Amino acid sequence: MSLASSFSSLQSSFDSNDLASVGQQLPAIKVLLTQHNLLYPSGSSNSEQDLIVARSILEIGAFYSIRSAKIPAFERYMAQLDAFYSTPLLPPSPSHPTLLSLHLLSLLSTSRTSAFHTLLETLPVQLLSADGVREIIELERGLMEGSYNKVWRMAKGLMDKDGGKGLGGLAELLVGSIRNEISLSFLTSYTSLPIPSAQQLLFLPSPSEVVAFAQKKGWTISPSSQTIFFPTPSALGGAGVGAAAESGGMKGLIEESLGYARELEAIV
Incomplete structure (x- = not known):
């Protein structure tokens, strides 16, 4: 099969969101790219x-x-595409800003902040202000400030308007990382928390999901009082205490967030 017909078939599968077919076709068409000296x-x-x-x-x-x-695999493709995006031989790709925003979000969601900033330093000004890219930069600023309420709102927006691009999955991965950070701080900041308060702090949509999260962490739950009890420092062991102590500085942030949540409840 020629490169042109192979590409037409791949594009058709991609446009119809047939990911299984796309995955099956990609290895063979990449061989064709190699044979035509088109990987660079x-x-x-x-x-x-x-x-x-x-x-x-x-x-x-x-x-x-x-x-x-x-x-x-996504990052390997982006490394290959970098040469195509930087060459003066080709006009700009309309997909570049979207893929760049995905790349930046993938770095954030896997806690590679240094790589995130290194990539930003290589980008031309017009890309920094492109739709999608600008949002991810704002998201990272929220993380650096510890403004988790802001980060959650922005991540939720990405999930809601994803449209199958992949932003939603990465945003959910990022929120999961934030939840784990917050949950570590619970161990040094509180002996217990009401389930509704934990739900607001962890950005979980329902009490049942808070219970599932707590069970996964091994926390004790009292159904009668709707309260989560956290392990004592002695129960955590040496490594657990060390990990939790690193997050001890977040106590003020949690108290501030709880106050913010209570104010919201009062307004509603």
């Missing part, structure tokens, strides 16, 4: 149209990887 943009041997097709194939591979929660 070279103006000496390839036409502009061939290079645009190659770039589009790699972009589909990147979208497929992130939608399939294959972050390492």
